[in-house]
Amino acid sequence: MLKRSLEAVLFASRWLLAPFFLTLVFGLIALLVKMGQLIIELLPHLWQTHESDVLLQVLGLVDLTFASSLIVLVIFSGYANFVSRINPERSGSWPEWLALIDFTGLKLKLMSSIVAISAIQLLRAFMDVKNTPDRELYWDAGIHVVFVVSALLLAVTDRLSTEKH
Structure with a gap:
């Protein structure tokens, strides 16, 4: 009870x-x-x-x-x-x-959207490169790379886990 x-x-x-x-x-x-x-x-x-x-x-x-x-x-x-x-x-x-x-699809779509948003932010910084400090460009590019690598690792991890099941 x-x-x-x-x-x-x-x-x-x-x-x-x-x-x-x-x-x-x-x-x-x-x-x-x-x-x-x-x-x-x-x-x-x-x-x-x-x-x-x-x-x-x-x-x-x-x-x-x-x-x-x-x-x-x-x-x-x-x-x-x-x-x-x-x-x-x-x-x-x-x-x-x-x-x-499902939850796995949600995670992948979220990461894909975050990577796209990050790419647009990076593109905006590069489009205005005259007014964007180098340090900010480096940070934007580095953060974008981290998001891309994270998305790839998440996709590979999900792929490996579904293959085992």
Whole structure:
């Protein structure tokens, strides 16, 4: 009886994750506001702005888009994996694959997104190389390499572990 009660409480505790996922929705809203702010800053000066500066600002928009996609991925796959199943048939607009990402797939997609975000940050630094200190370029490149190596090691580890099973 005590064991069943303890298991029931532990199983129900997964719902404590739901507020974390709701908080991520607020983070998504914050990124949307930041995106709007960047567009408002870009549009009035578009005709006077140099092409490379526009490209840097657009890369910032791409960076925000990747980060937002990452948040959506964490919200849905985390909820589906740890809290409750999502039934994609309820709404025809839900991507079916979103609820089918397992924890291993989530880790790989997260690392891929982080590598992409890091690559965009590095590209932005290189595009503005005149105004970026060498030390910052070295750090950006080094951090990007660490992310790439981490993603590769994670992928190899997951591949080896699935081959053994």
